[in-house]
Amino acid sequence: MQLSGAAPASSPAEVQAFLKSNSIKIDSPDGPVTPLLSFDQLAVPEELRSCFSTFKQPSPIQACTWPPSLQGKDVVGIAETGSGKTLAFGIPALVKLITNKAALQSPGVSILVVAPTRELALQTHDTLSAIGKPFKIASVAVFGGVPKDPQVKMLAKSRKSKDSTTKIIVGTPGRILDLCNDGACDLSGVDYLVLDEADRMLDKGFENDIRNIISQAKQGAERQTLMFSATWPESVRRLASSFLRTPVRVTVGSEELTANSRVEQVVEVFDDSRSKDSRLMALLRKVAHKKQASPEESRILVFGLYKKETARLEETLRRQGYSVGALHGDMAQTKRMEALDAFRKGETNLLVATDVAARGLDIPNVGLVVNYSFPLTIEDYVHRIGRTGRGGKDGKSITYFTGDNHERSLAGEFSRMLRDSGYPCEVLSQKFPMTIKKKEHSVYGAFFRDDIPAPKAPTKIVFD
Incomplete structure (x- = not known):
């Protein structure tokens, strides 16, 4: 040739x-x-x-x-x-x-x-x-x-x-x-x-x-x-x-994890997690109002943390009249592929997903990523918001942060990530402790030796 x-x-x-x-x-x-x-x-x-x-x-x-x-x-x-x-x-x-x-x-x-x-x-x-x-x-x-x-x-x-x-x-x-x-x-x-x-x-x-x-x-x-x-x-x-x-x-860029510089990062801090539903609905109504002027901005990817939460969000949005797809581990693989394909083609402009959609997926023209629930790690946060701002385009992410459960322990690292990216959140730093947890190895925890090989996993791991 x-x-x-x-x-x-x-x-x-x-x-x-x-x-x-x-x-x-x-x-x-x-x-x-x-x-x-x-x-x-x-x-x-x-x-x-x-x-x-x-x-x-x-x-x-x-x-x-x-x-x-x-x-x-x-x-x-x-x-x-x-x-x-x-x-x-x-x-x-x-x-x-x-x-x-x-x-x-x-x-x-x-x-x-x-x-x-x-x-x-x-x-x-x-x-x-x-x-x-x-x-x-x-x-x-x-x-x-x-x-x-x-x-x-x-x-x-x-x-x-x-x-x-x-x-x-x-x-x-x-x-x-x-x-x-x-x-x-x-x-x-x-x-x-x-x-x-x-x-x-x-x-x-x-x-x-x-x-x-x-x-x-x-x-x-x-x-x-x-x-x-x-x-x-x-x-x-x-x-x-x-x-x-x-x-x-x-x-x-850096060998350490860094957020996509083309993604604007907005954080909304809630005192009560029950307020997130009404805030999400208000956001979707606002974006839908802009749909005629900018259809690309209306394509939204909403991340939930768990499969049941994601399924509940999908049902809630569907009852509100939205054409919405879902992507999570409780779905058959064929249904997952159909939902992703419909979102890529623009047949649905709203997709609710777990972190199964956070890594690597190239979905064109996602104008907004909403973190309805904060992920388990800062790494997953960075990969979530990386679904927008792709191919040299700008994007935007909105993150709902309540400080519940695991979120409080990640507040310091999250705040530093935002500050390093040029989007500091003063409310976050005022309300939560800014201690940064030491990076842990997935097998050995915070006190591991690099020269010890990881043991073979006792069970086979399957991604959701």
Whole structure:
């Protein structure tokens, strides 16, 4: 496959200005990396360029990870939510496939993407399927909550036929490992491996599953590995050091968790949690009034904390006459996908969800995120509000804070997050203690040693 010609590289002065303005740090053991500041500088098949038609220029994480990825190097990408990470690893994956006739003609899959949730896996699968379609390259999504048989049949077809176009697997760790253990999934031909939202998978106890999956792919120099994460905690560093080969590390912003700078953050403090319903209804009436002038602003994602709370909110809003969808763990997977699809298409402009929708999902034109109930961690808060302000657009979040239960213990850290983002909340700091709890390891608590490996989880963890 002939690659289209690329424009000349940017000057050193342009590169330095770009790195400084976007707070980018690049650690490259094998020499400097020159970011691609325009799509014209990207040497890819012409058919792939349709992916960029709606964007003016590469996002920072794309600009800096494409060069080493296209050279076959291992890459670690650390960037905030909504930064374009799917195309950051998707474009090099497709280029590697379509420029390698042997890979295309041999049976079996050669690209594996591991994601923490079913919805993110399906979203990534859809994106890779779309960009691979001009080249007749197909992907199969494997995740729990749906029957195995269709997934098994797709995988069997890819193994047995040299003419099979299925070269990509995107899935969640549990289902991938299940299919491998059943003998239905063969990863021995995987030479391009991606871990997406690596910090989430490790925090939820998937480390042993991930290591098991990686052990079944090609090893050493035969495999290119890319890891993308919103943060760079010690657990992610340990995993990266154990199976990446002198990776290029690109950090956009901070290696610590930071909120999307394009999202305006508003906090409303309540003395009584029962007031939240009436406040939410007033907000929705106000936004609905603006619908004709700005339909994008009327698309709202409301987060509840628990499944029962989310179901109650959906029913309450439906009784008030709103066309509303829901997304939570008590729903069948098909219903979850239908609700998400309707929200993406704009058939419903209101979606109530648990944190199953907080990570990685790319839902276009969400104008507002409402945290009806505060999440269990500040990390989840950052990922929730990251559902708006995506693709270079601005967004807004409104958070209802009551100080009930777990909220009081997070008030100090939350206040610091708001202050660092430029949206300080004086009421919050006046009403609640500003102590900041020491960061805890998900297994060992606040007093853990980094050199002790995490024990194997006694039970299988399944995401809601």
